[in-house]
Amino acid sequence: MVSQRTLFLQHVGQTSSCPMGLEIDHAKGIYLYDKEGKEYIDLVSGVSVSNVGHCHPKVIKAIQKQSEKYMHLMVYGEYIQEPQVNFAKGLVDILPESMQSVYFVNSGSEAIEGAMKLAKRYTGRREILAFNKSYHGSTHGALSIYGGDDLKKAVQPLLPEVDFMDFNNIESLERITEKTACVVMEVIQAEAGIISAEIEFLQAVRKKCNSTGTTLVFDEIQTGFGRTGKMFAFEHYGVEPDIICLAKSMGGGMPIGAFVSSKVIMDTLTNNPALGHITTFGGHPVSCAAGFASLIIIIEDKLHEKANEKGQKFRDLLNHNLIDHIRGKGLFLAVELKP
Known part of the structure; x- marks a missing residue:
């Protein structure tokens, strides 16, 4: 056999x-x-996916209940589907007041793609800036803003008018101008080794985007939904984005993603042309039901607060002469070994 x-x-x-x-x-x-x-x-939680654990009974129950009612009905955005509406309302309730519109997709890479399109449509500009050592996904557009060369060199050319700045380097922010559609960034760079933004740097990014009319996009695909000790990593800094990208743990183990913005920004996708961004399976009702159940678990069980407590336990117990230092926030940690 x-x-x-x-x-x-x-x-x-x-x-x-x-x-x-x-x-x-x-x-x-x-x-x-x-x-x-x-x-x-x-220990990797399926790479930042299983924030409520594998096969949480409340998530399983939500999946079973919804799958018995209906699964796929129609391409995204046409029918009023209760799981989508409930999840969207649940998300905007925990996000800044300015963020009132959720566009559901299937993954983190798709969320990044949608956010870049949205920023270009809203601003009428074409240039996109990201940061060296960043990672935002492996689709064509997402890979274009990857802050390294190893994954990109075999599939060139990628998107034009993309450039990079140095993370935590305020001087490099001069690269942001009135020609820039958006700055896409991780508040904590994940694949770079859990590198947190400095508060002065993040404040400077926000200020520069404000002064140039540039859209600020936060990639919270790995850091969202409690992993860092806050519901979202940007909450550690008091700096808010114009668009936020979500995925991974968003679905409680089911595939889903989203980009979220103000209603004014999001509505630019509805005209000139209509159907400015479309997806067949984005916001699948079963995934939305699972995601909403997962969100309720995180909130009711205060898992974001527990992430701080457990993260500190790791810091206290990982006491070894081969460890140089531990960095990160909550349960989003990196252990740096001595050379």
Whole structure:
């Protein structure tokens, strides 16, 4: 009999020549279990996805209940679907007052793509700025604003009129001008090694965007929904974006993403042309039901506050002579080893 591993390597598209190769039977809470029953602690949370744990019973119940009513009905934005409406209202209730319109998509990369299009439409400008060492996804547009060369060089050319600044370098912000449609940034750079923005730097970014009429886009795809000890990482700084991108833990384990802005900004996608951004499966009702259930769990169980407590436990217990330092916020941490 051909093994699952062999079939996996033969028929499932691979991302590298050396996948982890764990064959998981089931998952619960923070644990993954292989076919032999061996238990693994999922310290990466499925890469910033499982903020409420694997297979949370309330999320499972929401999925089951919604899937019995209906799943896909119509392309996004045409029918009034209760799971979408409830989740959108739940999201705007925890975001700044200016952010009143949620556009649902399927993933983080799609959220970034939509946010860049929205900023270009709203401002009438074409230039996009991002930061060195940033990561925002692997679709064509998202990869264009990746702050490294290793993932981009094989698929050039990418989007034109994209440039980069240095993170936490206020002088580099002079690159933002009245020709800039948007600045896209992570408040805490994830793939760079959990590098937090300095408060003076983030304030300077906001000020420069205000003075040039540039749209500020925060990528909270990895940092959102309580992982850093606040519901969103920007709350640590008191600096608000014009557009925020969400995904990963947003769905409680189901695929979903969103970009959120003011109603005025978002409505630019509705005309000249109409259907300025469209998606077939974005805001899938089952994913929205799961996401809304997950959001309620985070709020009611105060998981964002518990992330601070547990993050401090890691800092206290990770006391080893090979550790140089620990950085990050809440449970979004990096452990730097000594050379």
